[in-house]
Amino acid sequence: MKLTSPEFTAGQMLPLSFQADQENASPELRWDEVPQGVKSFAVAMHDPDAPTGGAGWWHWFVYNLPADLRSLPHNAGDISGKNLPQGAVTLANTNNDKAYGGCMPPVGDAAHRYIFTVYALDKVLDDTDIPPNAQTSFVGFVVNAHSIDKASLMAFYERK
Numbered sequence: 001m002k003l004t005s006p007e008f009t010a011g012q013m014l015p016l017s018f019q020a021d022q023e024n025a026s027p028e029l030r031w032d033e034v035p036q037g038v039k040s041f042a043v044a045m046h047d048p049d050a051p052t053g054g055a056g057w058w059h060w061f062v063y064n065l066p067a068d069l070r071s072l073p074h075n076a077g078d079i080s081g082k083n084l085p086q087g088a089v090t091l092a093n094t095n096n097d098k099a100y101g102g103c104m105p106p107v108g109d110a111a112h113r114y115i116f117t118v119y120a121l122d123k124v125l126d127d128t129d130i131p132p133n134a135q136t137s138f139v140g141f142v143v144n145a146h147s148i149d150k151a152s153l154m155a156f157y158e159r160k
Contacts, residue, residue, distance in 0.1 A: 002033045003118050003151035007074065014114060014157045020102035026060060026077035031070055031118045035149045041065040042119040042143045043072060044136075049112040050105070052094075058136040059114070060100040061091040063125055063143060076100075089125075091136050103157040111158035120149045 007027040008014050017023040029043065042063035050057035060077050065088050076083040077100020081090060093101045105112040121143065123129075129142050 001031055001035070001118065001120060001149045001151035003029060003031045003116065003153045005029050005116070005153060008155050010153050010155060012155055013111070014103060014155045018102050018114075019157065020104035022102065024100070024102040025075040026072070026100035027116075028074045029072045029076075029116060029118065029153075031151060034070070034120055037122060037148055038067045038120040040067055040121045040124045041069060042121060042125075044117050044119075044140070044143075045100070046115050046117070047103070047105070047112050048115065049109070050094075051109070055137065057094045058091075059093055059102065061093065061136045061139060062088055063091075063121075063130075063139065064089050087124075089130075091134070091139055093136065105157065105159055107159045109158060111156040113154055114157060115152050115154045117150055117152040119143050119147045121146045122148050 005027045017025055018027055045060040046056050046058055048056040066085050079099035090098045092098050095101045123146055130139055
């Protein structure tokens with residue numbers, strides 16, 4: 001698979017609109033070269049550089065995106081859920097919001113990596129896979145277990 005965004009370039013700094021203290025909108029994401037047998041998709045945004053003792057920071061995690069979907073629009077992660085397809089499930093991020101949480105590394109930290117990943121899954125996940133109020137690390141484990149393929153896109157951000 002291949003993951004791209006028309007709103008930022010891989011390996012470069014993210015625009016301010018994706019920051020928590022600015023527009024706080026998730027970027028448009030597009031994926032293609034999808035393998036056969038996909039039943040659903042999941043999309044996540046993770047900061048592995050957050051000073052959390054190793055867990056990183058989950059900014060966004062949504063699953064049960066339809067198998068025929070090939071993109072998410074700008075601000076798909078809005079807390080209202082109105083910009084996601086019906087049936088999509090948004091987990092609580094590390095801020096405990098069921099939404100996209102923009103970048104906000106500590107002032108003075110070196111640039112953090114922000115990794116967007118789309119997962120092609122072999123099934124639509126249900127309550128037997130993911131219990132209510134599951135944490136993102138648990139869901140990440142389940143998503144990886146059902147992943148046929150995945151693609152990532154990484155960019156940076158720092159606050160001075």
